[in-house]
Amino acid sequence: MCSSAATRRAIVTRAAPSWTRPSPGRGASTSWSTTPASRFVGLEDGTDAALDDLFEVNVKAPFRLIQAALPHLKASGKGRVVNVASLSGKRLMGLNAGYQMSKHAMVALTHAVRRLGWDDGIRATALCPGYVDTDLTAHVTDLAREAMTSPEDLAKLVATVVHLPNTAAIAELLVNCRYEHML
DSSP, X not given: OOOSHHHHHHHHHHHGGGOOOOOTTOOOOOOOTTSGGGOOOOTTTOOHHHHHHHHIIIIIHHXXXXXXXXXXXXHHSSOEEEEEOOGGGTOOOSSOHHHHHHHHHHHHHHHHHHHXXXXXXXXXXXXXXXXXXXXXXXXXXSSOGGGSBOHHHHHHHHHHHHHSXXXXXXXXEEEOSSOOTTO
């Protein structure tokens, strides 16, 4: 982890000239099954350490990266931020309070970026998918893998969002693979 703001800014400054907008089908694949990003942190038995781990990955790391990238995003006049939240950041269905809290925080961070950067042409979107066919959902047994949203389809949606002009911004993009009456 980059512990100093100066180090993070230096890394972003070196990387910024090579940033391009993604094309459909081009994206990253990450295995979340062994990371704290989705660890179960329930109200009855969750620990401070587990909750801290969730927030470190799901909230603080994106906060720090956005903070370091802001000058470059502003300078471009058309900066784009797409934060991967979750439908768990829009509604509560399971009992993983820690995960749900972190994803609600991600949606809030996205809106903070939109508010701060709007006049500088920065547009931010909270991508809120339900079940996605990745390692994160390997434990799900009540929904077939082929019924889940594919990562490739999410990549196409992100590519569409980042290519929109400043006059057509999408604040939140909720992506369902099944009907949810709570949305």
